[in-house]
Amino acid sequence: MDIEVAQAGWRDFPVLWSLQKKILREAEHLVATGEERKEPFAYALAKAFLHRKRVHTFLALEGGEMVGYITLVSGKFKKIRDTVYIVVGVRASHRGRGIGTKLLARAEEFARERGMHRMELEVSDKNEYAIRLYERLGYAAEGRRREATKTSGGYNDIIWMGKLLSNGGGRV
Numbered sequence: 001m002d003i004e005v006a007q008a009g010w011r012d013f014p015v016l017w018s019l020q021k022k023i024l025r026e027a028e029h030l031v032a033t034g035e036e037r038k039e040p041f042a043y044a045l046a047k048a049f050l051h052r053k054r055v056h057t058f059l060a061l062e063g064g065e066m067v068g069y070i071t072l073v074s075g076k077f078k079k080i081r082d083t084v085y086i087v088v089g090v091r092a093s094h095r096g097r098g099i100g101t102k103l104l105a106r107a108e109e110f111a112r113e114r115g116m117h118r119m120e121l122e123v124s125d126k127n128e129y130a131i132r133l134y135e136r137l138g139y140a141a142e143g144r145r146r147e148a149t150k151t152s153g154g155y156n157d158i159i160w161m162g163k164l165l166s167n168g169g170g171r172v
């Protein structure tokens with residue numbers, strides 16, 4: 001079935017909220033686990049409303065079902081307003097089918113339309129599929145938070161990755 005990418009509106013918020021929880025529960029390499037994200041729905045909604053001018057989400061839909069999302073958060077202060085921090089997630093059942101690529105491409109298009117200069121993200125050094133995907137789309141590793149996360153397998157690094165849109169970043 002085809003994947004459609006659409007910008008999330010307020011009425012999508014409840015389903016998006018539960019999708020994010022499902023993805024947290026399924027993902028191995030994220031900092032928080034599903035059980036640790038305990039903020040109530042009303043709090044999450046209020047936070048999203050307060051930050052609505054600088055937070056935008058796109059959804060991946062298959063036959064109307066939400067299977068992935070990407071959230072873009074632009075900097076709060078003037079000097080970092082042209083920087084967009086991104087968080088992306090796809091249901092485990094739908095990974096490896098190009099949905100993450102589509103979401104990242106749409107996010108980049110949106111950032112370019114708004115004259116943004118830089119996109120950035122954090123990723124565990126053990127999240128090999130994700131790192132390869134970001135590199136394929138022109139993101140470069142910029143630094144490491146050494147042994148920042150503790151897992152059952154030991155400490156892992158978190159890698160900062162970034163892509164410059166205005167000069168030399170290369171379009172997706």
Ligand SMILES: CC(C)(COP(=O)(O)OP(=O)(O)OC[C@H]1O[C@@H](n2cnc3c(N)ncnc32)[C@H](O)[C@@H]1OP(=O)(O)O)[C@@H](O)C(=O)NCCC(=O)NCCS
Pocket residue numbers: 023027028029030088089090091094095096097098099100101102121122123124127129130132133136
């Ligand atoms: C990272 C993530 C968003 C990628 O989404 P996706 O829809 O699988 O992405 P794509 O299919 O476009 O690309 C994934 C790449 O991994 C490869 N891959 C192969 N098997 C895979 C699998 N089981 N799961 C994920 N990726 C797989 C794909 O072939 C593709 O390779 P390529 O970049 O060489 O073409 C998704 O794996 C995910 O949500 N993971 C859990 C949450 C997470 O880690 N988010 C990122 C935090 S920084």
